[in-house]
Amino acid sequence: MRKINPRSFKTATRGTSREINRQIALTLIRAHQPVSRADLARLMETNRANITFLINDLLAEGLVREGATGNDAKRGRRPTFLYLDSQQKCAVAIDVRATRTYLMMTDMIGQQIENISSFPTEPDPEKFIATLVRIIRQLLENNREIAGCEGIGIVVPGMTDIKTGRVLHAPTLGWQNVDLLTPLRKEFEDIPIHIENSGKACALSQIWATRSDVHAHNDLVFVSVSDGVGVGVVIGGELIRGRHNTAGEFGHLPLAIDGLPCSCGANGCWEAYISNLATVSRYFGKNLAQRRPRALETANFTVEDLIGKARAGDAKALAALHLTARYLGLGLASIINAIDPSQIYLGGEITEAWDLIEPQVRDAIMERTLIRDLGATPIRIVPAIEYPRLRGAVALVTAPAFAAPKVA
Amino acid sequence: MRKINPRSFKTATRGTSREINRQIALTLIRAHQPVSRADLARLMETNRANITFLINDLLAEGLVREGATGNDAKRGRRPTFLYLDSQQKCAVAIDVRATRTYLMMTDMIGQQIENISSFPTEPDPEKFIATLVRIIRQLLENNREIAGCEGIGIVVPGMTDIKTGRVLHAPTLGWQNVDLLTPLRKEFEDIPIHIENSGKACALSQIWATRSDVHAHNDLVFVSVSDGVGVGVVIGGELIRGRHNTAGEFGHLPLAIDGLPCSCGANGCWEAYISNLATVSRYFGKNLAQRRPRALETANFTVEDLIGKARAGDAKALAALHLTARYLGLGLASIINAIDPSQIYLGGEITEAWDLIEPQVRDAIMERTLIRDLGATPIRIVPAIEYPRLRGAVALVTAPAFAAPKVA
DNA sequence: GCATATTGTTAAAGAATTAAACAAAATAGT
């Protein structure tokens, strides 16, 4: 039950119904392709004539194409299958991380066109942008046969202003108030550019995923545990952003208001207990209460190394993982109590040890969730190989074409 | 940008545009009444003919009525003003609290019809329901001149299952899995009955309020501090409920995972630091670490009493309030980081001391919010005299008539 | 080879918005 905002609404016009049905049709083709007109009519609970008109428009626009005829039915005329015409245009996805920046190119349904490439992330924004421009240009050159680029999606580990395209605060990159949009827009004039926080993008990657194996939920939370903790929340099929695009910053909820110092300046943030640095430092017996416990050994020793040691039988390593797991679960419990999502997606290096830590995480969740059902909230691990951040960057570009029109 | 759910959508039909515009028109009349057809045409950016057709329908349905003619304009034919025809039907609102239960009767735009009445809340659900039925009957008898009752809205301090109408868990009432709906439905057969958690209802009361003084925001959080802490979150004009209608339970986020014991069974919940009991106990120097610190003195001594003492110059009382204020702010910071709302509404007894505690609350918020703008999130105090819970119960009944139609 | 079934198109009907013309009512200016 949504209230219509009396200061910001959209009156329905003659074309509104068509607009709505058009987006539904696209969504259904995307979800069920290959699919016939008659199938769509049944799915949409309307008549075939209506579908014919809708599809004629989409064919004329080049968004949909006809393919082979199917032969599912035992009798009657064979259906002509419809597909999204996804190969006409491409999307460029960019994942900026502390050490390296990754690039992926896909068609309009997120199918990869070329191998993922990467280059070292230069700390100086100006140099970084220059390199990025060069590599995007090259990528577009290599794929001249594609008619056009629908957009560039950039994902950054930090707070972003998606309107001005500025990176407001990215501690792991050391960036503060960096304008990514202006120089890129100057370079790629007619290509729309989207910039988003990586936690939010990861959440988008799941809501817009086209996997057949998992029922896509409409209320989900993505938690990414890495150098920092990124969280994205989707409610009713929509990413929540809040007034300053900072909604979903669960990484800095306290586990203890007088606890471990956090990079954000406060104390006892969840992030301070479960970040990769915290886990590794815990193994080395570092004093986590120091502001900057980073040292040579923690810099060259990764969580993956720690997991390896734990699997090899190192009891201290396993204990460090288990303690992180407990804190991970306690924080997840807060998210579950606050959002009550249908599904939690969990990414980050530590999830490679999920088989080792799941019981500890589950116990901690149970400890703090308010009713038993909440404790049973399903958790799906998203492995790094699925590239959730890059997939999220793709969604920034491709999703608008399928989204519901703003109505009422 | 909302994703259309391919397993649950609504195809647009011939009547969809009319349906949308109808709800917009109702919303605008509700917000701007008295208002003329020509005004509506300008507000909706459509032509007057379209409005004539829409209003003819609404007049025929008895939802809108024509009133006097205005004379704003310097020239031209005078407009005939339109009003919501709110007097045909009424809504019954019920606020169940630990000690007393309150009833209010309003018309369809929430204007009070009769004085608020109340009776002691009996701990036994069966007896309670019997009394409630009797008093509702009496209320309806006293207002026989009203054509009909559009619905009964009941608000309870605890978790509710709004589908089955059960109170799952209400610690302050001592209720567990109490079915309110079935016996009431048997009694009031043709009157729709809505049951909701009080924190969520308070949030509804603000989004559906018709105050002219405050710009109604579309993203807001209502925090009610009383025996427990109730929170309701509205995003994009819609109350978030989650999978089990428990979304928004920020009261049990930890301030310290090994902190004070909470009624929920966990430790260190925000509620355990800021509930009325915690504040009063703090004044009496009670050991809050005990599971049940309630004693005679805390039972008969209310927060209002404490505020009185603080105003009279009792330094210990003021210190107790200030400490609660600090914890209140720390928890609000978490909500701000997580939701980033446009506005926070704050209710409960302690808000009567807002002038005494605001600086402490603000400082604590600043201490943990991630960027400065978040720390400046506006907070509006909702005094008890505005009856946010009863207003929320009214909204449960009256809001559906104005809500946006489900589309796409 | 005919009945049956299914797909997709076409023509006409129905229902909504939109544009244009018009009647009603009030004011300003001469």
Added chain:
DNA sequence: ACTATTTTGTTTAATTCTTTAACAATATGC
């Protein structure tokens, strides 16, 4: 006092979309 102008609200016709119904195309079963 009278006319021109302005504004409101209605009516008529045009336009655009959904819906119904009929039909052509194409396959299978008997």
